Amino acid sequence: MEKFLMTPEGRLALEQKLLYLTSEERHKIIKDIEEARAHGDISENSEYEDAKERQAMCEGIIQDIEAKLSRCEVIDVTKLRGHDLDDEDEEKQIVFGATVVLEDEDENEKTFRIVGTDESDIGKGWISYLTPVAKALLGKVPGDDVVIKLPTKTVEYEVISVSYTAHLEQ
Numbered sequence: 001m002e003k004f005l006m007t008p009e010g011r012l013a014l015e016q017k018l019l020y021l022t023s024e025e026r027h028k029i030i031k032d033i034e035e036a037r038a039h040g041d042i043s044e045n046s047e048y049e050d051a052k053e054r055q056a057m058c059e060g061i062i063q064d065i066e067a068k069l070s071r072c073e074v075i076d077v078t079k080l081r082g083h084d085l086d087d088e089d090e091e092k093q094i095v096f097g098a099t100v101v102l103e104d105e106d107e108n109e110k111t112f113r114i115v116g117t118d119e120s121d122i123g124k125g126w127i128s129y130l131t132p133v134a135k136a137l138l139g140k141v142p143g144d145d146v147v148i149k150l151p152t153k154t155v156e157y158e159v160i161s162v163s164y165t166a167h168l169e170q
Contacts, residue, residue, distance in 0.1 A: 002071065003071055003072070003073045004068045004071055004072045004073065004116060004117070004118070005072075005073050005075060005096060005116045005117075005129060006072050006073070006074055006075070006115070006116035006118065006119060007074070007075065007076070007077075007096075007097050007115055007116065007119060008074055008076050009119075010074075010115060010116050010118060010119035011069070011072060011074050013119070014065050014068060014069055014072075014118065015069065017065060018062065018065045018066065018069070021058055021061060021062050021065070022062060025058055026055075026058060026059075026062070029051055029054050029055045029058055030055075032047070032051040032054070033048065033051045033052065033055065035047075036048035036050075036051050068118065075096050075097055076097070077095060077096065077097030077098055077164040078097075078164050078165070092141065092142065092161075092162035092163070092164070093139060093140070093141050093162070094114070094137045094138055094139060094140045094141070094159070094162050095114075095138065095139075096114055096115075096129050096138075097113070097114060097115065097164065098113070098114055098162050098163065098164055099111065099112070099113045099162070099163045099164070099165060100112050100113070100114070100137055100159060100161070100162055101159075101160040101161045101162075102137075102146070102157035102158065102159060102160060103157060103158050103160050104155065104156070104157055105156060109160065110125070110157070111125050112125050112126070112127050112133065112134070112137070113125060113126045113127070114127060114128075114129050114134045114137065114138070115127070115128065115129065116128065116129065117129075117130060132148060132149060132150060133148050133150075136148040136149075137159070140159050141159065141162065142159050142160060142161055142162055143158070143159065144158070144159045145157070145158055145159075146158070146159060
């Protein structure tokens with residue numbers, strides 16, 4: 001059975017979404033269905049059809065989240081052995097959950113955090129561990145050069161820093 005890797009905050013986000021869907025959205029949709037039924041004949045009632053469609057989508061998302069949570073493997077990089085957050089001298093290797101600062105040949109910096117597939121958000125700089133960029137970074141340490149082969153080009157960076165922090169901002 002496939003495991004879903006995620007950070008603690010990724011699990012928290014999924015749990016919060018599940019709670020919202022089951023405690024609020026599901027009840028709102030049921031109320032919408034009841035209101036649409038009250039309008040009479042449901043065979044030609046677009047409000048009823050729309051509510052039933054939203055109900056099916058909501059239930060599908062709930063099942064998907066429940067399945068992921070039941071098969072998730074939460075990796076808290078702050079608790080991994082050999083990654084002492086207080087030891088500034090320790091050479092930090094890039095692993096799942098790490099935040100990485102990279103510098104290109106023009107001295108432009110990019111920051112990425114390697115997370116689970118459901119957590120990725122390029123706007124935040126959070127990338128899935130399955131992306132070419134993350135795969136190229138895993139195992140590297142500050143000072144290493146990284147060549148990343150993308151579909152349209154190849155880019156080269158130097159790893160400037162690696163940090164492991166909890167991002168519980170949900």
